[in-house]
Amino acid sequence: MTIQPRELAEMFLAGEDERAMEAVLGYLENHSHDELYHDLVTPAMYLIGDWWQENIISVADEHLATAVCDFVVSAAELKRKPKQGESRKVMVLGPEGEDHYIGLKMVTSLFKDHGWQVQYMGPNLPLDAALESAQRWKPDVVAMSAALAYRLPALKMYSEAFRKLDFHPTVIIGGRAVATADITKLRTEGTLVVKDLPQLKNWLQTGKETDNDFEISI
Numbered sequence: 001m002t003i004q005p006r007e008l009a010e011m012f013l014a015g016e017d018e019r020a021m022e023a024v025l026g027y028l029e030n031h032s033h034d035e036l037y038h039d040l041v042t043p044a045m046y047l048i049g050d051w052w053q054e055n056i057i058s059v060a061d062e063h064l065a066t067a068v069c070d071f072v073v074s075a076a077e078l079k080r081k082p083k084q085g086e087s088r089k090v091m092v093l094g095p096e097g098e099d100h101y102i103g104l105k106m107v108t109s110l111f112k113d114h115g116w117q118v119q120y121m122g123p124n125l126p127l128d129a130a131l132e133s134a135q136r137w138k139p140d141v142v143a144m145s146a147a148l149a150y151r152l153p154a155l156k157m158y159s160e161a162f163r164k165l166d167f168h169p170t171v172i173i174g175g176r177a178v179a180t181a182d183i184t185k186l187r188t189e190g191t192l193v194v195k196d197l198p199q200l201k202n203w204l205q206t207g208k209e210t211d212n213d214f215e216i217s218i
């Protein structure tokens with residue numbers, strides 16, 4: 001029987017890294033990496049977030065679960081077959097102040113699955129450092145993430161700054177905050193809003209942006 005998000009979340013919470021890794025590697029025998037991340041690991045982490053918010057688990061429990069999740073995602077990445085032949089480049093990062101990065105690792109994985117060269121810069125990258133690095137490496141795309149709504153202005157500021165670089169990279173913004181808010185007003189020309197991994201996959205394969213309905217408007 002296929003493992004369910006709740007079972008995985010419970011393994012994360014119990015600190016059962018070996019068991020969680022076995023479960024995930026078993027899942028990968030019949031599923032792709034993006035299915036693993038979108039259908040299993042993301043909902044498991046969202047459950048952890050709900051239980052944390054409802055005080056069912058402590059901050060320490062949530063940290064342990066996140067550490068095990070991070071380990072399992074890294075282990076899953078070692079099982080991804082490298083693809084060659086695509087020369088496009090993407091820089092993946094979270095803006096200054098943003099600490100959530102598991103989603104960024106999954107975004108990195110999906111770009112790699114499509115043969116892109118990826119520089120995964122992690123979360124909390126100051127703008128000056130990000131711009132300087134982009135100017136040197138000249139990525140075709142800069143992909144950024146925000147988990148919290150109050151980070152959206154930072155995403156806008158970063159997007160505008162990247163778009164002003166002389167090679168005008170395409171900017172893709174995603175993450176939990178972006179997926180739930182109507183950020184039409186925060187959008188700048190050349191910036192794509194991509195809600196989740198299936199939408200990113202669609203864009204990577206067709207070059208088309210998906211129309212979005214949002215729950216809230218800011």
Ligand code: B12
Nearest residue numbers: 042045046049053098099100101102103145174175176194
């Ligand atoms: C783990 C966690 C943390 C960890 C993060 C560590 C780490 N290594 O990432 C720590 C402890 C640092 C943390 C801190 C905080 N957190 Co937190 N955190 C979580 C938790 C439980 C899981 C996050 C996660 O990994 N999710 C799984 C990933 C895979 O999901 P995702 O990020 O949404 O990414 C998916 C998509 O959004 C998309 N995606 C993501 N990025 C991008 C980018 C692009 C370009 C694209 C195309 C797609 C895309 O693809 C991913 C794959 O499906 C969430 C719960 C939740 N619902 O997410 C709370 C949660 C996000 N945190 C929350 C809060 C409040 C905080 C804090 C403010 C708490 C505090 N008081 O300090 C701080 C803020 C820290 C900061 N400055 O950023 C709240 C936010 C509530 C709100 N109303 O916005 C949540 C929802 C918990 C809750 N239910 O209350 N957190």
